[in-house]
Amino acid sequence: MQFNKDSLYANPLGEITTFKFDDAVVNVFPDMIQRSVPGYSAIISAIGLLAGRFSQSHSQCYDLGCSLGAATLAMRDQITAADCRIVAVDNSAAMVERFKRNLAVDEAKASIDIQCADIREISIERASVVVLNFTLQFVPVADRARLLEKIYRGMLPGGILILSEKLAFDNERQQALQVDMHHHFKKMQGYSELEISQKRSALENVLLAESFDVHRRRLMAAGFDSAEIWFQYFNFASMIALK
Template identity: 45%
Template sequence: MKEKKTDKIYFSPLDQIAPFEFDENVVNVFDDMINRSVPFYGEIVRRQAQLAAHFYMNNTVIFDLGCSHGNFGIALASEMGQRDFRIKAIDNSEPMVIKYRDRLSKSGLSEKISVECSDIRDSDLKNASAVVMNLTLQFLPVADRSDFIKRIHEALIPGGIFLITEKIHHKDEFLDDLEQVFYYRFKKENGYSELEISQKREALENVLVPDTLEQHMARFEAAGFKNIAIWHKWFNFCSFICVK
């Protein structure tokens, strides 16, 4: 069994901190990074897979937008068992896509899951019974977000679902600061040092731009979603389900 690589990207002082990107260095430690940085990440992906399987309709597509190296797709395949299904997974990180395709070739899922390296904003979205976006919208330019959510709504069949998890910030400054304090405490409890937290925060500045919960809800409603719920929230992380 291959040993899981530990995230040491920001472990030592850096003379210059480049903007964060999903390059080969990040891909190599991605599972360690995301499990130590996103509270309940495994639980979120597991329940999303169950929800997508529940709402999946024959002869439709499940889109995984910003798929990284395929944790959702692999989880969904396990949940679906012998049922036929089709996932179209899209990510603009070539190292992520290469790793995902390698995982698929080893698991025999290449016929059910197709992986495309491109900007999700250029993707052809249609005939979807489920669309999943995990920690992806926050990396799109703010000006593009509303129109893209509308495209997702249009791509879904009636009764289809949109599952999205995002890092958020609170509109109240006091509560926003409190959530940040407990988030950094979470990261320290998972072994990250003050230096690692600080350097990662600087790398993400102006790259990851979170919205408030209220901004997300307003955007979903404006896109046409009528049934919207928060099914998981932990301080400054939130998972939504939107039903068309």
């Protein structure tokens, strides 16, 4: 896999265009997400561990918004259940093409089905594990409940949904502090003030963060039995919802 350094927002941009998962982002994505999402590696490892525990024989594990497949590969390494297939879906053709290319040179044999599709339009069937790792935040808010209801319906009893998201906070001081600390985190990772502010503008109206309360209520309304945060680092969190 290539690990190019993310410098997409390093120079002043006359016009800051809306953030897209295009070729330019694909080229730097592993570096970008690692340096932008506090705790990203820990979350990826834990997705593998959870998939090892929750994957059932004759079931499917879904990685929705898979990008280059980091969560897919972590799951594959830990799944021991028989006849268990991983379905990895992303609607960015650039991401899917690169993921397929990376997988082709990967030696391990595994049942991974990579699809270029909108996760709002696919069917979810016999799912023991479903991963939405920093994907739901890019789905229009109005479509989120329907998507989670579809996921719930497609899950087997005993199934798990792992939902990681950038969070927003109702309390103004908390919101200001957590956003500020995230920016400090990015600075510590080598991003300049200019890179941080230009990326922030590009993500405006594209990445729509909600509070844990809103997520929990939506998950419970979709039918889940429980929903809790298992990991949080500033305004980035990962939740577990159980069927």
